[in-house]
Amino acid sequence: MSRTTPRVHNTDMSDRSSLEEPAPDGQAAPDPMESDAALSRRAQLLATEHWGLLAARSTAQSEVLTRITIFLTLVSAGLVTIGLLGQASGFGDWFGSAALAILAFLALIGFMTQVRVMNVSEEDLMYVVAMNRIRGAYVDIDPQVADVFLASPYDDEAGMKRTYSFLRPRGVSILLGSSVMLLIVVNACVVGLLAGSAVVAAGGRFDVAIGGGVFAGLLFAAGFMTFGGIGFRWAWNHHVPRRSTPPAPPPSLR
Numbered sequence: 001m002s003r004t005t006p007r008v009h010n011t012d013m014s015d016r017s018s019l020e021e022p023a024p025d026g027q028a029a030p031d032p033m034e035s036d037a038a039l040s041r042r043a044q045l046l047a048t049e050h051w052g053l054l055a056a057r058s059t060a061q062s063e064v065l066t067r068i069t070i071f072l073t074l075v076s077a078g079l080v081t082i083g084l085l086g087q088a089s090g091f092g093d094w095f096g097s098a099a100l101a102i103l104a105f106l107a108l109i110g111f112m113t114q115v116r117v118m119n120v121s122e123e124d125l126m127y128v129v130a131m132n133r134i135r136g137a138y139v140d141i142d143p144q145v146a147d148v149f150l151a152s153p154y155d156d157e158a159g160m161k162r163t164y165s166f167l168r169p170r171g172v173s174i175l176l177g178s179s180v181m182l183l184i185v186v187n188a189c190v191v192g193l194l195a196g197s198a199v200v201a202a203g204g205r206f207d208v209a210i211g212g213g214v215f216a217g218l219l220f221a222a223g224f225m226t227f228g229g230i231g232f233r234w235a236w237n238h239h240v241p242r243r244s245t246p247p248a249p250p251p252s253l254r
Contacts, residue, residue, distance in 0.1 A: 192217030
């Protein structure tokens, strides 16, 4: 009597291979031999890091907004104090020295606040790039989610710009309306007042004081704008992205 040995088919492997789909261009396909538990553990680790970056970004933004509020309050109080001291002294005697001391204090605090705001801007850029990289790792785990993300999964400069502005390219309005530009304008005015007051206190003519104040304010603004631009370009020239934004397809003639 002969026994027939049943033939066992490896249905798991065949079903698994039939369900695999090629990953889009520029994306790493998940390892088909990796277990669901390993993928789940990786997703949890990435999510933990993602939430940590979000918390750090929120803390930095809150801290710098508080610094800006304190500085603007000091500027307002300082100018009011100068006006009251002028009325009390008849704008003579010790008024010039007191006004210079107050303006010098405001210029110093403004300089420190300006540096901090520009540092936080760079930190915010750092957090956005890091979260783009994590978003790209999510796409590696499940390529199907790539079409769902409005923010970019690419950690290069083009990906950063897309994450900062989903619906349209970033324009000059982003710079003009930024907190950095607001502080540059306020600080330039304070520095200009300080320079003009110093000229008057030294016995200079009023027109020379106005010209010196305008020149000092413009020099301060140009210096910090140049400093910010150099820092921005230096950061991108030394950054090595893990994945780069693919080139846009050529426009169709049809």
